[in-house]
Amino acid sequence: MTRSQAWNLYTSHFLSTWNARTYEFAAVIFMASVYPDTLIATSIRISVLCASVLWFFIVQPDNGDDVTPFSSSGSLGVSHVWREAIFALIIATGILEGLSASGNMLSMERDWVVTAASPYGQRYDLTELNSSMRRIDLICKLIAPIAISVAISLTNIRIGVMIVGTMSTISWTAECWCARRVWLQNPKLMAPKDVTDRDSQETMTSPGHTGFFSRAGQNIRRYVADFRMYFSSPVWIPSLSLALLHISALAYNATFMTYLLAVGFSLDLITFARAAGSVVEISSTVVTPVGVKYLGNPKTQGHHSISRDGEDEPAGPLLETPQETDGAKTEMGLERLGLWGISFQLINLVPVVFALWNLSSDPTTPSVLAVFPRFTGRLTSQPRLAFILFFFLSISRLGLWIYDLTTQQLTQSMTIASQRSSFAGVEYSFVCMFELAQHGVSIILHRPDQFKWIALISFISVITSTTAYARWVWKMRGHLVHWEKIGAVCECVELRAGRWRGGI
Template identity: 60%
Template structure:
């Protein structure tokens, strides 16, 4: 066998491994399978995803308001709720992902996550209703005793864990299984790049509008009515969401094919223990949990995933920590709100830029490696058109190359634009970081910032850096979708969610340790360092996969063309 045939066989085998190995029968699928997703399927998918995301984002913000109303004189309840949700995500996200991977029926899996999420939100809304009513009624101690209130809050914490895990399961099932399987081939109107971009656009719009809407409702009416509306929205959307998901499943033959569950060999330790013993069950759970992390780090695409997760340790975003510092530093709430809205618009624009960028960069002919195989081509040779590259699955390879290149552009864009942000934060004078209550209140009510040029530099570059972040997020998401075996997509993403929560928790710990406003510049510098580390790690991975970062030969040709033109001008 020639070396060329060996390379072809290697790539074909790899494509078979990475394809969705879910066929329950050798029967070929219908023409709709070959033609990809239709417009009707796509819109039903978008509606189902919108309703899920809208309810998740609404309750996520509404629960903060409800907690503040239930415990108005302390931050302990809010902190406990945040810690419980974060720890649940760290500990159980990979387990949820493994469950999504091993569940054979895609529609039942997605429907289960939707139903559990709605039941937990509706049940929590009922409990919130009685807690809030007790706090707003005269003689609240008679209506709702402290013990009863704390008991109901404990139940809400448990329901919050279910809500968090079911929301993660919904995203994993929809983004890593449902959408990947239903998407059309690369280059078609509803391919995976298009679906990911639209679904992320829906998520970002809901993230922007849902908190504003629930705030307006609570401000115009009362917290009690806000609780009722949140529960009513979850109840009303439940059936519609299930119906839209079922319609996509009915119209797409690939979704209806049951997944094949692969069961690995048991370890020697597990075989030596009685199957019914508690030690066996605990050891089995721990082994599976460890296996998820082992599969994660053995994946070809774990470095981009870890680079994206590591960015969540940064405070250089419009988070509660950063906004609190800005208020202490003298920036008005009005200005911060406008800047945050501008940043959201930039984030949404990334969902438009990404498909265009992937399409453009996928057309660029590559120099270097394709998945570890040297594939240098000569653009000036006609024979190169029928050379080695034609023996690869060209469309898929080109799309992955475009994703890798655009991802590098995205994270580099973010890093470069955060440099002026950090410089601006270091330029804040010590006098602007006083923390007295009257000063903070005056700045909340103040219309402008004390240093206009500094404010423009800070907010402009911070906002446009969000474009690079979300481009990198979208490209990394699709790389992890397509470069992992179908049987490990969701468990891989579950481990990624665990790291995201872990680094998010680390961000808050750092903010607690360096809690003084004048120390925030060091947190900002560490955030910039974290972004730089992610950029270098991802660039190294691209170098390994592509064999290059910059087409120096093209730059050389461009310089030669410039020299020739200058000679003609002279």
């Protein structure tokens, strides 16, 4: 990949992500202006969008067409019937926007980037492209909501609608132009893909005049076959573990921020904490390439080479040959760094859960922290709980996005090229199902004093993901910890302690 191709790819991804992040945040403001006294409209919209994306991958697995995003808030002075009709139209156009954005994201991140990337170790290799594109996404996630909020606060809702619609319309042309330049300049993207035997047989045996139910049944059978392919992949456990994390509400999402407002935290504090978390998330795109390179170097990891049979072999001159390719080293670094990332997230969520449990508890009943008053009596004040909550939640985002980046690249590199789209579609289906589960739990446990149970469920999901991924790494590497290095460190410490005592 050349510099020109990379920058055209980044520009196209920036425009797409900026519009998606702007519309995602602005739509909540637009819904709140039309339905100011309830969260039902926003909840319905999000749930319908998630369900629609999930259903889209079932009945229409080959989603390659782009649909221009469109948003409309309708007229604020229309009758009740017309307002509900326009609300239905907003949901319908929002579905199209969500489907096109999802299809564009899957095509770019799971297909184009993998195909067009340079070989490992060179400029614009897969690790660099993934980190740069995720950095663009996270920067847009931080800045786009602030920009549209400032625009609406300086003008009004109607002007905000016009701004979002105009940006989406104008940038669409530039986005398509940049993507087309990447396509035309990269022969690997233009090369025809290999078709699987299943797809070729379906193309030959299925007539073009089949009815709707026949096509729907065929697509469902293909979707079931895609599930079998997904679970037969060597990387399905990291993928499913990543999707499972979407059931967690321990993030700066709408559910969590609504709870924080309900228990008395100011909007300024929440906004500052969310911005701090976004900065930490962006830092993961800098840490990941360095960490992959460091942890993928056998010389820094205890002079062991990796055997996929699950056993370590001592490194020697014969093993340090070109057979240890850059791709194998990168894969080793991804596995190790992913385990560090998800473990870092789990550890930092422990004080977050304790703080939320204390905040969500009924004042008349003792909280978990009150069980040990000698050790936690100073931590139960509101400022200290706020610091514990926001500090550890923000730094936990570093581990989450490190794990996200490493898992994304593992699924890209360990999946057959002809199966990448199907694999990504099944993974995104699981993401939508777990997000729906999160919203369902939030609807059932809707009172602020019940959020502690949501936090506990979220923490259990992170534990499950961490355990599953650690088991997978154990299977792939044969171990999780270099005990010989820990033993060497302990011996060194003991030797130094003996010398120190002898000197006394």
